[in-house]
Amino acid sequence: MRGFLAWTVCVMMAWLQLRTMGLVAMMALSVSLAEDSGLPVVEAEQRGPVEIVKKESHPVLFRQKREWIWNSLYVIEEQPASRAYKIGQLRSSQRAEVKKFKIEGEGANTIFTVDHKGDLFVTTTLDREKKNAYHLTARMYDGNNKLIEDSGDFVVQVTDINDNTPVFPRTYNGSIMERSTIGTKVVEVRATDADDPTTANGELRYSLAQDVDSLSFEIDSITGVISCKTNTLDRETKSQYVVVVKAQDMRGMATGSTATTSVTITITDTNDNIASFTRKTYELHVPEDHKLNEKIGTLELEDRDQIQNKEPIFKILNGNINVFNIELSPNKDGNLMLKQALDYETTNSYTFTVQVKENLPFTADNEKTALTTAEVNIKVLDVDEAPVFSQPIYTFNATEERIVSNIGKVIARDPDRASKSIRYSILDKDCPIGINPLTGQLFTLRMLDRELEATHMFQVKAQEEPSGLESFVKVNIIVQDINDNKPELTVDEIFVCENDLTNTVIGTLRATDKDDQPASFSFSLASESSNFSIKDYGNSTADIMVKQGPFSLDDPKDYSMDVRISDGGRPIQTSITKLAIKSCRCDARRIPTQCKAGARRMGVSVHALIAILLCILTILVIVILFVMRKRYQKDSLASMKNSGEIHEQLVTYDEEGGGEMDTNGYDVSILTSACHDGSLLRHPDHHPHPSLYAMVQKPPHHAQPTACKGDMAVMIEVKKDEADHDRDGFPYDTLHIYGYEGPESLAGSLSSLQSSSTGSNLDYDFLNDWGPRFRTLAELYGVDAPDYYHQY
Numbered sequence: 001m002r003g004f005l006a007w008t009v010c011v012m013m014a015w016l017q018l019r020t021m022g023l024v025a026m027m028a029l030s031v032s033l034a035e036d037s038g039l040p041v042v043e044a045e046q047r048g049p050v051e052i053v054k055k056e057s058h059p060v061l062f063r064q065k066r067e068w069i070w071n072s073l074y075v076i077e078e079q080p081a082s083r084a085y086k087i088g089q090l091r092s093s094q095r096a097e098v099k100k101f102k103i104e105g106e107g108a109n110t111i112f113t114v115d116h117k118g119d120l121f122v123t124t125t126l127d128r129e130k131k132n133a134y135h136l137t138a139r140m141y142d143g144n145n146k147l148i149e150d151s152g153d154f155v156v157q158v159t160d161i162n163d164n165t166p167v168f169p170r171t172y173n174g175s176i177m178e179r180s181t182i183g184t185k186v187v188e189v190r191a192t193d194a195d196d197p198t199t200a201n202g203e204l205r206y207s208l209a210q211d212v213d214s215l216s217f218e219i220d221s222i223t224g225v226i227s228c229k230t231n232t233l234d235r236e237t238k239s240q241y242v243v244v245v246k247a248q249d250m251r252g253m254a255t256g257s258t259a260t261t262s263v264t265i266t267i268t269d270t271n272d273n274i275a276s277f278t279r280k281t282y283e284l285h286v287p288e289d290h291k292l293n294e295k296i297g298t299l300e301l302e303d304r305d306q307i308q309n310k311e312p313i314f315k316i317l318n319g320n321i322n323v324f325n326i327e328l329s330p331n332k333d334g335n336l337m338l339k340q341a342l343d344y345e346t347t348n349s350y351t352f353t354v355q356v357k358e359n360l361p362f363t364a365d366n367e368k369t370a371l372t373t374a375e376v377n378i379k380v381l382d383v384d385e386a387p388v389f390s391q392p393i394y395t396f397n398a399t400e401e402r403i404v405s406n407i408g409k410v411i412a413r414d415p416d417r418a419s420k421s422i423r424y425s426i427l428d429k430d431c432p433i434g435i436n437p438l439t440g441q442l443f444t445l446r447m448l449d450r451e452l453e454a455t456h457m458f459q460v461k462a463q464e465e466p467s468g469l470e471s472f473v474k475v476n477i478i479v480q481d482i483n484d485n486k487p488e489l490t491v492d493e494i495f496v497c498e499n500d501l502t503n504t505v506i507g508t509l510r511a512t513d514k515d516d517q518p519a520s521f522s523f524s525l526a527s528e529s530s531n532f533s534i535k536d537y538g539n540s541t542a543d544i545m546v547k548q549g550p551f552s553l554d555d556p557k558d559y560s561m562d563v564r565i566s567d568g569g570r571p572i573q574t575s576i577t578k579l580a581i582k583s584c585r586c587d588a589r590r591i592p593t594q595c596k597a598g599a600r601r602m603g604v605s606v607h608a609l610i611a612i613l614l615c616i617l618t619i620l621v622i623v624i625l626f627v628m629r630k631r632y633q634k635d636s637l638a639s640m641k642n643s644g645e646i647h648e649q650l651v652t653y654d655e656e657g658g659g660e661m662d663t664n665g666y667d668v669s670i671l672t673s674a675c676h677d678g679s680l681l682r683h684p685d686h687h688p689h690p691s692l693y694a695m696v697q698k699p700p701h702h703a704q705p706t707a708c709k710g711d712m713a714v715m716i717e718v719k720k721d722e723a724d725h726d727r728d729g730f731p732y733d734t735l736h737i738y739g740y741e742g743p744e745s746l747a748g749s750l751s752s753l754q755s756s757s758t759g760s761n762l763d764y765d766f767l768n769d770w771g772p773r774f775r776t777l778a779e780l781y782g783v784d785a786p787d788y789y790h791q792y
Contacts, residue, residue, distance in 0.1 A: 072154065072155050072156075072157055073087050073088040073120065073154065073155070073156045073157070074087070074156070074157045074158075074159050075087050075122055075126060075156060075157070075158055075159070076158075076159050076161060077125075077126050077127055077128040077129075077158050077159065077160060077161055077163070078125060078126070078127065078161055078163055079122075079125060079126070080125060081122060081123060081124050081125050084113060084121040084122060084123045085121060085122055086119050086120065086121050087120055087121070087122055087156070088119075088120050089117070089118050089119050089120065090103075090114060090118035090119075090120060090138050090140075090154075091118060092140055092148070092149050094140075094148055094149060099116060099117075099118070099140055099141070099142065099148070100116055100140065100141040100142070100143070100145070101114045101115070101116065101118050101138060101139070101140055101141075102114070102138070102139045102140075102141065103120075103136050103137065103138050103139075104136065104137045104139075104151075105134070105135050105136035105137050106131075106134040106135050106136065107134050107136075107156075108136055108137075110123070111123060111124055111126070111134070112134065112136065112156065114138070118140075120156075126158050127158075128158040128159070128160045128161075128196065129164065129194045129195075131158065132157070132158050132160075132196075133155055133156065133157050133158065134155065134156040134158075135153065135155055136153070136154055136155070136156065137151045137152065137153050137154075138151065138152050138154065139151050139152075160195055160196035160199055160201050160202075161195075161201065162195055162200075162201040162249060162250060162256070162257065163195070164193055164194040164195045164201075164257070165193070165249070165257035165258070165259055166191040166192065166193045166204055166247040166248065166249055166257060166258065166259040167191060167192050167193070167259055168189065168190075168191045168245075168247065168259060168261040169190075169191075169192060171261070171262075172187055172189045172245075172261065172263045173187070173263065173264045173265075173266070174186040174187025174226060174263060174264070174265045174266070175187075175265065175266040175267070175268050176228055176233065176265060176266075176267060176268065177233075177267070177268045177269075177270050178233045178234050178235040178236075178267050178268065178269065178270055178272065179231065179232075179233060179234070179270060179272055179362065180228050180231065180233060181228075181231050182228060182229055182230060182231055183227050183228065183229075184227060184228045185225055185226075185227050186217065186226045186227055186228060186265055187225075187226050187263060187265070188223065188224055188225045188226070189206065189219075189224045189226065189245050189247075189261065189263060190224050191204055191206075191224070191247035191259055191261075193249050195249065200249070200250050200251050200253075201249060201250065202249060203249060203250070203251045204247050204248065204249055204252075205221045205222065205247070205248050205249075205251055205252030205256075206219050206220065206221050206222070206223075206224045206245060206246065206247055207219065207221060207245075207246050207248070207252070208226075208243055208244065208245060208246070209243070209244035209245075209246060209260070211243075211244070213241040213242055213243050213265075214243045214244070216228065216229065216230045216233065216241065217229060217241070217243055217265065219245060221252065224245070224247075226243070226245070226263065226265070233267050234267075234272075234365065235267040235268065235269045235270075236272075236273065236304045236305075236365065238267065239266065239267050240264065240265070240266050240267065241264075241265040241267070242262055242263070242264050242265070243262070243263050243265065244260055244261070244262055244263075245260065245261050245262075245263055246258055246259070246260045247259050247260075247261075269305055269306040269309050270305075270309060271305050271309040271310065271311060271358065271360060272305065272360065272362065272364060272365055273303055273304045273305045273364055273365050273366050273370075274303070274356075274357065274358045274360065274364040274366060274367065274370050274372070275301040275302070275303040275310060275312040275332075275356050275357075275358055275370070275372075276301065276302045276303065276356075276366065276369070276370035276371045276372065277299065277300075277301060277302075277354075277356065277371045277372070277373070277374040278300045278301065278302050278371075279300075279374060280371065280374055280375065281374065281375045281376075281377065282297065282299055282374060282375070282376045282377070283377050283379075284296055284297040284336065284376065284377070284378045284379070285378075285379045285381055286338070286342065286378060286379070286380060286381065287342075287380075287381045287383045288342040288343055288344040288380050288381060288382060288383055288385065289342075289383050289385055290338050290342060291338070292338055292339065292340070292341060293337060293338065293339070294337065294338060295335045295336065295337055296324070296336045296337065296338055296378070297335075297336050298329060298333050298334065298335055298336070299314075299326065299333060299334035299335075299336060299354060299374065299376070300333050301332065301333050301334065301356065303332065304365075304366070307331065307332055310332040310358075311358050311359070312328070312332060312334070312356050312357070312358055313356065313357050313358065313359070314326035314328075314334050314354060314355070314356055315354070315355045315356075315357075316352055316353070316354055317352065317353040317354070317355055317373075318352050318353055319352060320350055320352045322339060322340055323338070323339055323340045323342075323350065324336060324337065324338065324339060324350070324352070324378075325337045325339050326354065334354070334356070336376070342380050343380075343415065344380045344381065344382040344383070345382075345415065345416070345417055347380065348379070348380045348382075349377070349378065349379050349380060350376075350377075350378040350380070351375065351376070351377050351378070352375075352376055353373055353374070353375055353376070354373065354374050354375075354376055355372060355373050356372055356373075356374075357372060382416075384416060384468075384469060385414075385415045385416055385469065386464075386469035386470060386471040387412040387413060387414055387415075387422050387462040387463070387464060387469065387470070387471045388412060388413055388414075388415050388471065389410065389411065389412045389462065389471065389473040390411040390412070390413075391473070392473070393473065393474045393475075393476070394408065394410055394460075394473060394474070394475045394476070395475075395476045395478065396408035396442060396475070396476070396477050396478070397477075397478050397479075397480050398433075398444060398448060398477050398478070398479055398480065399448075399479075399480045399482060400447070400448045400449055400450040400479045400480060400481060400482055400484070401447050401448070401449065401482060401484050402444075402447060402448075403443075403444055403446075403447060404443060404444045405443045405444075406441065406442075406443065407433070407441075407442040407443060407444065407477065408441075408442050409439065409440050409441050409442065410424060410435065410440040410442065410460050410462075410473065410475065411440055412424070412440070412462035412471065412473070414464055420464040420465060420468060421438075421464075421465045422440075422462050422463070422464060422465070423437050423438070423462070423463050423465050424436065424437050424438075424439075424440045424460055424461070424462055425437060425460070425461045425463070426458055426459070426460055426461075427458070427459045427460075427461055427472075428458040428459060431445075431456070431458045432444060432445050432446050432448060432456065433445065433456060433458065433475075433477055435460060440460070440462075442475070442477075448477075448479045449479075450479040450480070450481045450516065451485065451514050451515075453479070454478070454479055455476060455477065455478055455479065456476070456477040456479070457474065457475070457476050457477075458474075458475055458477075459472050459473065459474055459475070460472065460473050460475050481515055481516035481517055482515075482517075483515050483517055483567065483569030483570055483571060483572075483573055484515065484573070485513055485514040485515045485573065486513075486565075486567075486573045486574065486575040487511040487512065487513045487519065487521055487565040487566070487567045487573060487574075487575050488511060488512050488513070488514075488565075488575065488577075489509065489510075489511055489563060489565060489575070489577040489579070490510045490511060490512055491507060491508070491509050491510065491579065492507065492508075493582065494506055494507035494544060494579065494580075494581045494582070495581065495582040495583065495584045495592055495595060496531075496532075496546065496551050496559060496581055496582070496583055496584070497551070497583075497584055497585070497586035497590055497592065498550065498551050498552055498553065498583070498584070498585050498586070499586065500546045500549065500551065500590075501546065501549070502546055502547065502548065502549070503545050503546060504545065504546040505543045505544065505545055506532075506544050506545070506546060506581070507543070507544040507581075508541060508542070508543055508544075509523050509534070509541065509542040509543070509544065509563060510540065510541055511523075511540065511565045511567075513567050513569075513573075515567075515569065517569055519540070519567040519568060519569060520540060520567070520568035521540040521541075521565055521566065521567055521568065522536055522538070522542075522565070522566045522568065523536045523541075523542035523563060523564070523565055524536065524563075524564045524566075525561060525562065525563070525564065526562035526563065526564040526576040527561075527562045529547065529561045529562075530547065530548055531546070531547055531548055531549070531551075531559060531561075532544055532545065532546060532547050532559075532561050532581065533545050533546075533547040534561075534563065544561070544579075544581075551583050552583070553583060553584075553585055553594065553595075553596045555583070558580065559580070559581040559582075559583060560578055560579060560580045560581060561578075561579050561581065562576055562577070562578055562579075563576065563577050563578075563579050564576050565577065582595050582596060583595065583596045584596070764778065764781035765778075767781065
């Protein structure tokens with residue numbers, strides 16, 4: 001039965017393919033069964049020439065006569081191929097004694113083989129899911145390997161069997177809002193099947209496994225859409241469902257393969273429950289000084305809906321809506337807020353009813369059980385309160401330039417039943433206003449000036465006695481103006497031309513006043529002027545007119561006039577201003593071309609004066625520092641000269657000198673001076689000698705030995721005297737010791753060569769004072785060893 005069905009399917013598919021391609025006008029079908037495989041083979045005899053349209057890269061319409069006799073060949077997938085089995089035969093209408101077939105294309109000579117009779121064999125098991133068709137080409141040759149029939153294309157179709165099960169490619173989850181209507185889509189699931197989707201092997205059907213959760217849902221067997229089949233879903237009762245979806249091929253027949261998957265359906269929340277008070281009565285206590293618009297307490301609610309869907313509405317039913325208010329808290333509870341200040345002495349308790357409701361589009365689940373009203377009892381607690389002022393801010397007026405004893409009064413009271421007395425004070429320092437500490441009466445400490453400061457603002461402190469609570473209030477004092485400022489003249493530069501005639505207007509006068517009162521200025525001459533006059537118009541302006549000329553630039557006199565201004569206030573203030581008038585030479589249009597240079601005042605601004613003073617101060621500081629430095633240097637030099645210090649430069653014996661004429665590298669003045677005064681001679685009493693530096697600094701004028709005379713000695717003495725009197729130089733003297741001979745040495749010879757121990761007029765006992773290094777030299781000059789060692 002199964003083979004017959006497969007044969008029928010193959011015949012139908014071949015017929016549909018030939019019909020759609022339009023390649024055959026009329027075909028006679030002949031059916032023959034393969035000997036080994038039992039597969040049906042459809043053979044079509046070609047009755048005549050057929051037109052074929054072949055689509056390639058460039059479509060060409062051509063007519064070709066074919067001698068091949070075959071149709072599409074079919075092979076069932078997954079058929080075992082322990083040995084090659086025949087699936088059809090290649091045939092041609094031509095007759096030849098010897099025939100030889102060759103095939104080319106997909107799987108030629110590997111998967112598919114052909115023998116000399118044209119029988120086509122399959123050598124391996126095929127899988128349609130991997131490849132469902134093989135395109136081959138056949139040629140026929142005679143015994144001489146001559147091509148008898150040109151290439152003919154044919155296709156081997158792999159027919160499908162139900163060898164794959166459905167597969168769900170992923171996990172599916174869905175959600176639906178509670179109280180949704182019947183038929184509301186939840187989620188769409190879809191499975192796949194690798195079998196041929198054009199056959200029953202690949203056609204799937206969906207269903208739900210029968211369990212408790214699936215009773216509320218249904219699934220479309222073809223599309224896999226899961227929908228709701230009830231309108232009573234309630235998240236608060238059951239918030240999640242898990243249904244099992246089964247997918248089956250073979251159009252859901254019992255013989256089909258199946259696959260299952262679990263789908264989690266979440267029920268989302270909607271506002272289907274009304275809020276309910278958790279208690280029938282709420283007791284709250286609040287101090288009387290509780291701040292406005294701050295929470296007193298919380299009215300807790302119970303609502304099974306999720307917080308984002310809660311929409312409670314509160315209402316105070318029986319009064320007190322001006323004192324209290326209810327606002328939503330972040331948790332959708334009711335926060336009781338204070339709108340009006342409490343006073344324990346006036347009202348010490350409040351009682352009212354609060355209602356809560358929600359606007360729902362349908363009947364609430366808990367409509368019969370919800371507690372929608374509650375009673376609120378508030379107890380006001382007495383506290384010690386700070387003084388309370390009668391006004392939040394005080395404003396008073398005070399007249400300037402007067403001592404006012406009664407500006408106004410600041411009043412505060414103790415709101416508590418104790419009603420303590422209040423003491424007042426002003427916190428601002430340097431405030432020109434004082435206050436009576438007992439009555440709160442304000443008065444001026446000094447006269448006020450509106451032009452300097454028009455408003456005085458300060459704070460007044462009221463404190464309960466003794467040292468009790470305190471409060472503050474702001475006070476504004478507005479200074480009232482009086483006519484206490486003289487008017488000031490404002491006028492542009494005034495000039496008179498040489499050719500101005502009598503009654504010529506040469507300028508306009510105006511005035512200003514610092515006072516706040518409206519002024520009516522009048523102008524007049526304070527002293528008689530022979531050249532000019534003033535014409536007052538009565539509107540706070542006046543013109544200067546020429547009274548009598550002539551005027552000349554050569555006239556050395558400067559022109560001016562004294563202008564008296566009156567402001568017309570109470571009391572009247574008057575000022576006199578000297579107005580300078582410049583004389584000019586003008587053209588016909590009274591435009592000055594040359595004016596007389598008047599006396600100009602040289603003025604220096606305050607900033608320039610400050611800069612000049614700073615420069616002078618800086619220079620003075622620099623000079624003082626310089627003088628102090630010079631004095632310090634002179635004092636240091638004097639102290640160094642009086643210290644008796646000598647700086648010596650020791651030269652070792654093995655140092656090679658620059659010669660007897662080298663007077664730059666070695667200072668021999670020390671030896672010369674010592675030679676002059678005989679300080680190098682040893683005294684018989686062996687008493688300590690004065691320091692060499694002291695002896696050289698002030699040498700006695702004794703007769704010099706013959707060995708020390710010379711021009712060089714005189715020059716050295718002169719230079720030394722100059723150095724001693726140079727107060728800016730440092731007295732650095734250097735003591736050099738010569739260990740070599742020289743006929744021009746100013747110090748004389750230190751050797752016994754060319755000298756006699758008896759002929760010398762020098763005493764060389766001083767060599768004992770020079771230390772162990774001069775022991776040999778001392779012995780050469782006849783110094784006794786015991787004396788030498790006696791010294792050291």
